[in-house]
Amino acid sequence: MGEAIKRANWTLRIRNIVIALFTILVAAGIAGAMFDGIGFFGIMSVLVAAIVATALFSSFPKVKVPKRADLTKGDVRTMVGRTEIWLEHQRPALPAPAVKVVEDMGVQLDALGLQLEAIDQQHPAAQEVRKLVGDVLPETIDAYRRIPQNLRQEKRAGATPDEQLTESLTRISREIDHVTRQLAEGSLDDLAIKTRYLEYRYGENEQTSKES
Template identity: 65%
Template sequence: MSDLSRDSDRILSEGRALVRDNREGGRHRRAVSIGEGSARVRRKNWTKRLTYFVGAVFTILVAGSVAGLVLDGIGFVGVMAIALAVVVAAAVFSNYPKVKVPKRSDINRGDVKQMVSRTELWLEAQRPALPPPAVNLVDQIGVQLDSLGYQLEGLDQNHPKAREIRSLVGEQLPEMVDSYRKIPAHLRTEKRAGATPDEQLTGSLTKISGEIDSITRQLAEGSLDDLAIKHRFLEYKFGEGAETSPQLEHKS
């Protein structure tokens, strides 16, 4: 039984290493989230996978221990069977359950804040099919969508800016990426109307990035003004006001 315990510790250690490597995208690649929203979804997914894996390993070890007690030891073959079962569990739960990427038709549903989060996750899944300059812009847009999401807290769904965001982020951005992906790979570098599809995509993403930044700044104006007013009030009360306030006299 002591041999089984030592082997179990080794198996658990190897299993944890395998899960960690797969969680980071494998030994040869790392998955990169384009924003905090998609990163949060992936962290929740990996927490669920790790929970399933730990449960599976616990079940395997309990079954092995029971078999060892009943059979008075499981021998080398039994230990190897346990090791194989743990490796299989690690392989399964490093890929299952997968992150659910929103369908294109489901992006522009719900409130505008949820729509922005879905777009971020969907856009992240499109990165492998995009040219390098566009990938860099997608990463930039992911960060911008995070900032935009913070500004959408409590925003009326019928507000003009909410409708503008829904059109830009929920319709125009996905439609443009979809249109690019439908073009055969060998035609994406051929010039048409003065620019290649790669260049057209990059240019369009640049414009969308600029629009997202502009909308975010406009939505933040109220908070910026409010902060400035509070700053001036505190400056008056504890700055200049403090200098003109009467001083207490020290009585001997």
């Protein structure tokens, strides 16, 4: 879902670039018709305007970063997409080992979002995702960020806050993987049944053809 939001944003940027370039060319054409050509200065102006428009619309609009309070709003699939984008923007404040876990988690959340398209909102796995991704994950990040930076490398209860955060995120990542596998069980079973059917239905014919 997070990747889908990013793709939609890039599509919007490309559309805006095309519209801007088309508008510039139309304006140049009208000016050329009115003044019997636009000359060298006009051509350079069109080129500069095209470069500026492309640079501007390549960066805008930005993907809107969801507010922390808005993460749990909407259906569970939308929530996963919002959390993925929010999580991506927390990386600068996290220690390097945790950033690596977050990067891997982004891939997990994107795959999870696709699975949730066909899942009932009241499905136990969907409810578990809402709690894990909508509550536990952001609360873990928030708890870490509230710790002053100069205390994040000090050991407490056998581990530093940096280490505790990385361990917690790793556990959350493993649980996301578990939920993903749980949701995929039905599809895996369907595929196995279809494979066995194909082997039974067409396997003998294939063997007979080879023997003949």
